[in-house]
Amino acid sequence: MKRLTKYPILVNAFEAGALIALISNSGRRDDLEGVFRQLLDLQGKFQLEAGVTVTELEDGRIKMVHRDGSVVIRKRHDWERMPPVKREAGRSQERR
Numbered sequence: 001m002k003r004l005t006k007y008p009i010l011v012n013a014f015e016a017g018a019l020i021a022l023i024s025n026s027g028r029r030d031d032l033e034g035v036f037r038q039l040l041d042l043q044g045k046f047q048l049e050a051g052v053t054v055t056e057l058e059d060g061r062i063k064m065v066h067r068d069g070s071v072v073i074r075k076r077h078d079w080e081r082m083p084p085v086k087r088e089a090g091r092s093q094e095r096r
Helices: 013-025 029-050
Strands: 053-056 061-065 071-075 093-095
Touching: 013 029
Parallel strands: none
Antiparallel strands: 053 061, 053 093, 061 071
16 A cells, blocks of 8 residues: 655644644544644644643643633643643642
């Protein structure tokens, strides 16, 4: 079987988020796993650029704080990754 050629695409943060949502809700995520993983990597870069700090709360939700002070607390999506961090009893995990 001939290997398929890969082509890069350029997306902004909004487009990447929209594509992540579309793929995750499509029921065909396995077919697009390579693209999905690339979009998740980009999401991490976008968060760093925007100065967003993500903390995993003890109840499983995540708290996102933008450098301007805006805060969002919500349930973590199944596809959202938290980096491996040492757990301390009674403490949240934080990544920046």
